[in-house]
Every structure is written in structure tokens, then in C-alpha cells.
Amino acid sequence: MTAETIIQSLASGLLMGLLYGLIAVGLALIFGLMDVVNFAHGEFLMIAMYATFFLFAFFALDPLLSAPLVAAALFLFGAVVYLLVVRFAVRAKANAGMVQIFSTFGLAIVMRGFAQFFFTPDYRSVTHSWLGGKTVSIAGIFLPVPQLVGALVSIAAFVALYFFINRTDFGRALEATREDAGAVALVGIDKNRVFALGWGLGAALVGLAGAIMAIFFYIYPDVGAWHWAASAACSVRLPAASSSVWSKPPPH
Amino acid sequence: MLSGREVTTAYHGLVAISAVSLEVAKGEIVCVAGANGAGKSTLLKTIAGAERPRSGTITFDGARIDGMAQHMITARGIAYVPENRRLFPRLSVRDNLRLGSYLYRSEADRDEPLALVFKLFPRLSERLEQRAETLSGGEQQMLAISRALMTRPRLLMLDEPSQGIMPKLVDEIFAAVKRIRDAGMTVLIVEQRMAECLEIADRAYILQTGRVLMQGSASEIKTNPDVRKAYLGL
Amino acid sequence: MDTSFAQRRRRDLIVAVCLAAIAALVPLFVKDVYVQNIMVLTLMYAALSQSWNILSGYCGQISLGHALYFGLGAYTTALLFTKFGVLPWFGMLGGGLISAAIAMALGYPCFRLRGHYFVIATIVIAEIALLLFQNWDWAGAALGIDIPIRRDSWLTFQFTRSKLPYFYFALVLACVAWLVTWWLEDSKWGYWWRAVKDNPDAAESLGVVVFNSKMGAAAVSAFLTAVGGSFYAQFVSYIDPESVMGFQFSLLMALPAVLGGIGTLWGPVLGAVILIPLTELTRSFIGGSGRGVDLIVYGALIVLISLARPEGLVGLFSRRRKGAVR
Ligand SMILES: Nc1ncnc2c1ncn2[C@@H]1O[C@H](COP(=O)(O)OP(=O)(O)O)[C@@H](O)[C@H]1O
Ligand SMILES: [Mg+2]
Numbered sequence: 099m100t101a102e103t104i105i106q107s108l109a110s111g112l113l114m115g116l117l118y119g120l121i122a123v124g125l126a127l128i129f130g131l132m133d134v135v136n137f138a139h140g141e142f143l144m145i146a147m148y149a150t151f152f153l154f155a156f157f158a159l160d161p162l163l164s165a166p167l168v169a170a171a172l173f174l175f176g177a178v179v180y181l182l183v184v185r186f187a188v189r190a191k192a193n194a195g196m197v198q199i200f201s202t203f204g205l206a207i208v209m210r211g212f213a214q215f216f217f218t219p220d221y222r223s224v225t226h227s228w229l230g231g232k233t234v235s236i237a238g239i240f241l242p243v244p245q246l247v248g249a250l251v252s253i254a255a256f257v258a259l260y261f262f263i264n265r266t267d268f269g270r271a272l273e274a275t276r277e278d279a280g281a282v283a284l285v286g287i288d289k290n291r292v293f294a295l296g297w298g299l300g301a302a303l304v305g306l307a308g309a310i311m312a313i314f315f316y317i318y319p320d321v322g323a324w325h326w327a328a329s330a331a332c333s334v335r336l337p338a339a340s341s342s343v344w345s346k347p348p349p350h
Numbered sequence: 351m352l353s354g355r356e357v358t359t360a361y362h363g364l365v366a367i368s369a370v371s372l373e374v375a376k377g378e379i380v381c382v383a384g385a386n387g388a389g390k391s392t393l394l395k396t397i398a399g400a401e402r403p404r405s406g407t408i409t410f411d412g413a414r415i416d417g418m419a420q421h422m423i424t425a426r427g428i429a430y431v432p433e434n435r436r437l438f439p440r441l442s443v444r445d446n447l448r449l450g451s452y453l454y455r456s457e458a459d460r461d462e463p464l465a466l467v468f469k470l471f472p473r474l475s476e477r478l479e480q481r482a483e484t485l486s487g488g489e490q491q492m493l494a495i496s497r498a499l500m501t502r503p504r505l506l507m508l509d510e511p512s513q514g515i516m517p518k519l520v521d522e523i524f525a526a527v528k529r530i531r532d533a534g535m536t537v538l539i540v541e542q543r544m545a546e547c548l549e550i551a552d553r554a555y556i557l558q559t560g561r562v563l564m565q566g567s568a569s570e571i572k573t574n575p576d577v578r579k580a581y582l583g584l
Numbered sequence: 585m586d587t588s589f590a591q592r593r594r595r596d597l598i599v600a601v602c603l604a605a606i607a608a609l610v611p612l613f614v615k616d617v618y619v620q621n622i623m624v625l626t627l628m629y630a631a632l633s634q635s636w637n638i639l640s641g642y643c644g645q646i647s648l649g650h651a652l653y654f655g656l657g658a659y660t661t662a663l664l665f666t667k668f669g670v671l672p673w674f675g676m677l678g679g680g681l682i683s684a685a686i687a688m689a690l691g692y693p694c695f696r697l698r699g700h701y702f703v704i705a706t707i708v709i710a711e712i713a714l715l716l717f718q719n720w721d722w723a724g725a726a727l728g729i730d731i732p733i734r735r736d737s738w739l740t741f742q743f744t745r746s747k748l749p750y751f752y753f754a755l756v757l758a759c760v761a762w763l764v765t766w767w768l769e770d771s772k773w774g775y776w777w778r779a780v781k782d783n784p785d786a787a788e789s790l791g792v793v794v795f796n797s798k799m800g801a802a803a804v805s806a807f808l809t810a811v812g813g814s815f816y817a818q819f820v821s822y823i824d825p826e827s828v829m830g831f832q833f834s835l836l837m838a839l840p841a842v843l844g845g846i847g848t849l850w851g852p853v854l855g856a857v858i859l860i861p862l863t864e865l866t867r868s869f870i871g872g873s874g875r876g877v878d879l880i881v882y883g884a885l886i887v888l889i890s891l892a893r894p895e896g897l898v899g900l901f902s903r904r905r906k907g908a909v910r
Contacts, residue, residue: 135700186891193894196846199646199703204886207835207879214876267452274438274449281436283399283420284429285501286453319876323831 106239113245116252117307124303131276131296134184134198138206140322142301146172146308147317148217154224161227165309169302176301177294185290213319222317230313248310255306272296351376351536352505357406359396366392367560379527379537381547383581384557390540391433394507398430399423425453429503433510435494439483443474446482446493450500466533467496470526488519506530508539524550544581548572593770596849604759611748620747626860627754628812633840633852634761635808641847643801644781646703649710650837653683653806655829657813662729662823672741676814680807687806688799695798710834717825728824741818750819757815761808765849773800839882843889845896854897
């Protein structure tokens with residue numbers, strides 16, 4: 099292994115890390131807001147990738163163009179999931195911990211089932227796109243353009259999120275709800291609305307990541323499960339094992 | 351302005367207040383007194399919408415509010431400062447106050463109550479950037495009242511504002527309550543320190559084990575021999 | 585109060601003995617191999633779910649990675665037999681011990697994690713183990729192991745002509761898992777677990793005791809699960825990583841307990857009796873084309889049960905009594 103290949107893999111690792119970061123931020127936003135882990139987060143990613151794929155397949159829309167649409171659609175989806183499932187799960191009196199975990203976990207399984215049923219287990223891919231397959235060389239290091247753009251989009255999203263939370267009324271309401279959801283009604287805030295918007299926002303971030311990842315990952319019903327575990331397991335992932343052990347999602 | 355009729359509230363089947371009726375007229379300071387566990391807090395929680403009454407009706411400016419969501423009741427003009435204050439501890443004083451005016455969109459609407467807040471509690475204006483949790487108990491109570499004022503309420507409800515506070519600050523808070531009324535608001539205040547409370551109140555209710563034991567003008571209550579013996583220790 | 589608890593336990597035991605006796609007689613009347621196959625699987629999942637329930641239900645440490653222990657049991661047995669000729673019975677014991685040891689080794693760091701993080705850790709660890717086995721050439725990698733058939737006997741625990749021996753072994757396994765749970769419920773372990781589950785913060789002050797009681801739950805749970813995996817390897821006589829360590833096993837172990845009633849004695853049994861025949865029947869009705877439908881059914885069941893009846897279906901039976909207490 100030369101120094102160059104090490105730098106090379108570090109650089110691509112960093113780019114992927116930023117994209118996984120975008121997924122993780124969505125998860126952390128929801129968790130921080132209401133102490134609920136969205137076990138269907140990976141499946142949110144999966145439907146975002148399928149949405150991007152179908153927009154490409156039927157309307158020849160480039161993933162870069164569909165990214166905002168997908169993010170918006172996921173926003174709605176996330177809010178609906180909160181209103182239809184999670185809102186009731188957090189009210190549980192018996193077995194509260196188990197209910198929280200199994201409600202979103204069950205949702206994940208349903209979504210995977212639907213994907214297998216309607217989209218078939220076949221591997222799909224966005225076969226051509228503006229960015230797909232391109233690389234740039236920066237100081238002798240070759241970087242894949244889709245991952246590079248993905249990293250830039252992630253950074254932009256982090257900055258936007260930072261300002262959104264710290265500089266807007268809704269951001270302040272989000273912070274207040276996270277501090278004490280039972281107290282926001284005292285100032286006239288509907289906590290269910292904040293939670294729904296928080297879920298929407300978390301899902302939109304995953305939607306953005308999914309649209310970009312659709313450029314260079316295969317898309318199949320279990321893809322979310324894999325990436326979900328991967329973003330959680332990033333720290334366990336050893337460089338030596340990266341090529342053979344983690345062979346499942348083949349980049350193309 | 352506020353009128354409760356035969357309000358009964360229960361926790362898991364245990365009745366905490368039973369058939370309580372009360373009236374609060376515009377511009378009044380009304381004190382609700384009673385021993386620990388009498389149901390004072392439950393009464394305020396029920397009016398604020400934090401607990402649902404089992405039966406009875408509550409109307410505010412002629413419209414029924416019982417059973418309404420708590421944030422809607424706040425939006426209708428009832429601000430409630432609960433017993434444990436429920437500030438947002440890790441947010442700054444400024445953010446706590448800004449959140450109070452969340453319902454208003456224009457800066458003018460937001461700044462207007464701020465002037466009153468700073469006039470009542472000048473020490474808050476010196477601590478705007480501090481986290482709420484770093485304030486002293488008395489200052490936290492002031493902030494809680496101020497946050498409630500930022501919602502520009504017509505009726506302000508305070509649950510034992512003097513609890514756990516140095517005597518000097520207690521006087522300051524009672525004085526502020528009077529000035530809040532003078533600024534055009536109506537105040538419903540729950541207190542165990544009945545003597546101080548009757549000083550500023552126009553009328554009072556005494557609750558005992560969930561029922562209204564006595565009601566009347568502050569001076570009537572103050573001079574009632576039973577009250578003097580049982581509650582004022584005279 | 586104490587006497588009624590003792591009475592309930594005695595009644596549970598009597599009911600269990602009766603049910604086991606009835607179950608043992610069923611094959612005398614049901615000769616259809618397909619149905620017998622479903623019965624074997626039902627008993628196996630009842631045992632597995634009961635084992636899962638010890639750690640996740642009673643102790644409250646929800647694991648969604650029990651496929652790891654199932655797979656370890658299957659692989660230990662199959663590898664010892666095919667590579668070294670060691671009889672499956674020793675493989676079963678070995679797999680159980682290895683799984684218990686690994687469960688404790690993993691528990692050592694993981695039990696410091698709380699709630700959601702623990703669940704995520706179990707999923708991730710099982711997934712990593714799956715990938716390791718898929719890449720472990722000596723163990724057959726992704727192709728897996730074909731267990732050679734020697735002859736039909738209890739010694740090699742291989743039976744090609746009849747399902748009945750498997751049925752009776754699965755019945756014994758289910759009974760053992762049930763009895764272990766029944767016994768633990770009223771032991772000091774049972775009390776610690778209830779403390780850990782109901783009030784983790786207060787139990788924290790008990791410190792070491794709590795930690796050890798979680799380790800104990802993990803070890804027992806993993807041991808029994810591995811025995812189940814070992815049985816499964818003999819039953820199907822062909823294993824590969826996906827078919828014994830795949831995520832669906834973690835799911836199928838949790839489901840009966842969730843459906844029947846998590847943290848209850850009868851929940852896993854009731855859940856398995858309802859769920860497994862249902863699953864197998866839908867699978868054969870819908871056929872291969874309906875891949876995904878089973879997931880939709882499982883998932884929807886999980887969501888509905890956890891939202892509408894978090895105490896599980898056993899709640900339906902004990903409802904009257906609870907109502908009377910109120
Ligand atoms: N959250 C609650 N759950 C159950 N019982 C409660 C709750 N809050 C108050 N109570 C009971 O209701 C009665 C009235 O309490 P409260 O309204 O707090 O009285 P006060 O404010 O006058 O001290 C008491 O008997 C108390 O134990
Ligand atoms: Mg009180």
C-alpha cells in the first residue's frame with residue numbers, strides 16, 4: 099500500500115462519511131427531539147432511492163434534479179408516519195419501551211415487504227446521469243464526482259440545518275420541544291405539529307441523501323437495512339476488511 | 351370573563367376536585383387558597399387544558415374551553431404558570447421570552463409586552479443571555495411569569511408563585527401581580543400563603559378536599575373568624 | 585397475594601403438562617407430512633421465542649440479533665460433524681456453550697448501552713457475524729454446509745424417513761424452554777429482571793447485581809437459542825449463512841413473543857401457535873411470487889399489536905381477572 103492509495107481511500111471514506119452523516123443527522127434530529135429511534139430510517143432511505151430511480155426511469159429526470167422533489171416527498175412521508183404511527187406509539191402505557199421500538203421497526207418490515215412486492219427484489223440502478231462514473235483529480239487524488247457532490251450537498255445541508263435551528267422561530271420551537279415537550283403548550287405551541295415537522299425534516303434529510311446515493315449504488319428492497327447498519331457501524335468498519343467483508347452493496 | 355360550572359376532575363378515577371364553580375370578572379385579582387392537596391393546582395390545570403374535566407363546563411369570554419387542546423387555550427388568551435414553572439432550562443432567558451411570543455408574527459406585537467416585563471422585573475434584562483437553569487429560584491419564577499406575559503394573555507393564572515422563594519422576592523412578585531392587573535389583565539392566583547395573597551386580591555375562594563368551602567370578597571374572607579383560626583393562624 | 589401467585593404458578597404448570605401431553609398425541613392422528621412439518625416449526629419457534637423472551641421480555645433488553653446465536657448453534661453442530669465427525673449432541677452442547685460465552689462477551693460492553701442503542705448494537709453485531717460467515721471459506725462461505733446423511737438414528741440425530749423424531753425433540757425443547765422460564769420467573773433472577781425492566785434508574789443503584797442479572801439472562805437465552813439452531817441444522821440438513829443467521833430469524837424469534845405478550849410465560853407459546861401455521865399457510869397459498877407478502881404481514885402485525893395491544897394477546901385471557909382487581 100502506497101501513501102497515495104491510503105490518501106485515496108481516506109478521501110473517498112471521508113466523502114462517503116459525509117453522506118452517511120446526512121442520514122445520521124436525520125436520525126439524530128428525531129431522536130434528540132423526542133427520544134424515539136426511527137427503526138425505519140433505512141427504509142426511508144430505500145424509498146428515496148426508489149423514488150429517484152423511478153423519476154429517472156419514467157421521466158428521465160436526473161437525480162440531481164429529483165433530489166429536491168424526493169426530499170419534499172420524504173418530508174410529507176415522515177410527517178405522515180409521525181401522525182399515523184409514532185404519535186400513538188409514544189402514548190403507550192404498557193411496555194412503553196417495546197412499543198416505541200417495535201412500532202417503527204414493524205413499519206420498516208412493512209416497507210421492505212411492499213418494496214419486494216411492488217418493485218421486486220431485482221437490483222435497479224440509475225444507468226446514466228450527469229455525474230455518474232465521472233471522476234476529478236485533485237492534487238493527484240482521483241475522486242468520484244457523485245460522492246464529491248454528495249459530500250458538498252451534505253455540508254450545505256448541515257449548514258442550512260444549523261441556521262434553521264438557531265435562527266428561526268420554528269428552530270427555537272424545536273429546541274424548546276426537545277427540552278420539555280410538555281411545556282410548549284404554555285406558550286401556545288402544538289407539540290404534535292412540532293413533532294410532525296421534526297419527523298418531516300429528518301425524513302427530508304434522508305431523502306436528499308437517498309437521491310444522491312441512487313446515482314452510484316444499486317437499489318433493492320433491503321438497501322436501507324444495509325446502509326442503516328453501515329452508518330451505525332461506521333466505527334467498527336476496519337479498512338482491511340472493507341473490500342471483502344463488506345461486499346454487499348456493490349458500487350457500479 | 352372566566353366561569354367554571356360544577357367542574358369535576360379525576361386522576362385515574364380518583365376525584366381531585368368535585369363540582370367546583372368559580373367566576374372571575376375582568377380586571378379582578380382572584381385568589382384560590384386551601385391546604386396542601388385541596389385541589390388548587392388541579393383546578394388551574396383543568397382551566398388551562400392540561401387536564402380534562404370529567405364533567406362540568408368552563409367558559410372563557412362566553413366560549414366553552416373545556417376539552418380544548420392546551421395550546422389552543424393559551425392562544426385564546428389564558429396564560430398559565432404551573433407550580434414547577436416549566437421553563438426551558440437550557441435555553442437562554444432571551445429565548446424563553448421569545449418563545450413566549452411564538453404566537454405573534456410581527457416584531458411590534460412581540461416587543462410590546464417586553465417593555466412591561468422589563469419594567470416589572472428589571473433584573474431579567476440584565477440576564478438575557480444566561481441559561482434559564484442558572485437563574486435563582488425567584489428569578490426563575492419571574493421569568494416564568496414574564497414568559498406567560500409574552501403570550502399577551504387576558505387572564506394570567508399563577509400556581510403558588512411564592513413557593514420556595516426568598517421572602518424579599520416574594521414581596522416583589524406580589525407587587526408585580528398588582529401591576530399586571532393595573533396593566534389591564536385579570537389574574538387568578540393560587541396560594542398557600544393566604545395572608546399575603548388576600549392583601550392584593552379582590553375576591554377569594556377557599557378549597558377543601560376538592561370542594562369550595564367558602565367564597566367572598568377578600569375583606570370578608572379576611573375577617574371571617576373561622577378562616578382566621580384555620581388558615582391565618584390568628 | 586402470595587398464595588394466589590403460588591396457585592397461579594401451580595395452575596400454569598398443570599396446564600403446561602396437559603398441553604404437552606395433548607401435543608405428544610397429535611402425531612398419532614395427523615399423518616400428513618406437510619402438517620407435521622408445520623408442527624415441528626411451530627414448536628421450534630415457540631422454544632426460540634421463549635428463549636428470546638427471557639432476555640428481551642423478562643429482562644427488558646430487547647435483542648434483534650438473536651439470529652447470531654441461532655446461527656452459531658447451527659454452525660457449531662454442522663462443522664463439528666462434517667469436519668471432525670463429532671456427534672450432533674455434543675455439537676448442540678458445544679454450540680450452546682459457545683453462544684452463551686459470546687453472549688456474555690458481547691453483553692459486557694453492550695449492557696452499558698441503554699434502550700435504543702442496545703437494540704441497534706444487537707442488529708449490527710448479528711449483521712457483522714453474518715458477513716463474516718459469508719466470507720469464511722473454511723466454513724463454506726456463502727455456499728454453506730451440506731450435512732452428509734449417514735443413517736437414520738438418534739445417535740446421529742438424522743431421520744430421513746419420518747418427521748416424528750424431530751417433532752418429539754422440538755416438543756421437548758419447547759417444554760424445556762418453557763420450564764426454564766417458569767422456574768426463573770419465581771427465582772431471584774426473575775425479581776432482579778423485573779427490577780431492571782420496570783425501573784432501570786432505581787435498579788442502577790444495585791450496580792453489580794443488575795449487570796450480572798443481565799449477563800445471566802443473556803447466557804441462558806443464547807444457550808437455548810443455540811440449541812434451537814443446532815436442532816434446525818439437523819432438521820434441514822443443509823445450512824448457509826443467510827438461512828440460519830439471516831435477519832429474518834431475529835425477527836421470527838421476537839414476533840411470537842410480541843404477538844402473544846412480551847415478558848409473559850404463555851405469550852411466546854400462544855404467539856407461535858398462531859403465527860407459524862399462519863405464515864406457512866400463506867407462504868404455500870401465495871407461493872414464490874408473493875415474496876414480500878410475509879414481510880408485510882409480519883410488519884403490520886408488529887405495528888398493530890404494539891399500538892393496539894402492547895401487552896399482547898395473552899392479555900385477552902387474563903383481562904377478566906385484571907378487571908376484577910380494579
Ligand atoms: N398527577 C396526579 N396524579 C394523581 N393524583 C394527583 C395528581 N396530581 C394531584 N393529584 C391528587 O389530587 C389531589 C389534589 O392535588 P393538587 O391539585 O395538586 O392539590 P394542591 O395544589 O391544592 O396541593 C391530591 O390528592 C393529589 O394527591
Ligand atoms: Mg399545588
